Amino acid sequence: MSDALIRLAATIAARKGADPEASWTAKLLSKGPEKAAEKFGEEAVEAIIEAVRGDRDALTREAADVIYHLLVMLAARDVTLQDVLAELEAREGRSGVEEKASR
Secondary structure, rough: OOHHHHHHHHHHHHHHHHOOOOOOOHHHHHHOHHHHHHHHHHHHHHHHHHHHHOOOOHHHHHHHHHHHHHHHHHHOOOOOOOHHHHHHHOOOOOOHHHHHHHO
């Protein structure tokens, strides 16, 4: 995994108690998990729009926004990147059809 993603997750976690006036991440987190989820949804829709349009550069930028806002949303609910990675590792080697049927 990219070190940048690990650093981003650590930065977001560190901003949880920061001054909302000094950090966009702290501002999002201070508005609660619902606002973080709403912002993630907005960014996901923007990524979908760019995927449909076929603008590779715009999709790349929107995908970065989606990843950032996903990590903020997770942090708002005290779910870490490591928690998500552990879940992905637990699913590794199983087909998607098999995994979905087990839920």
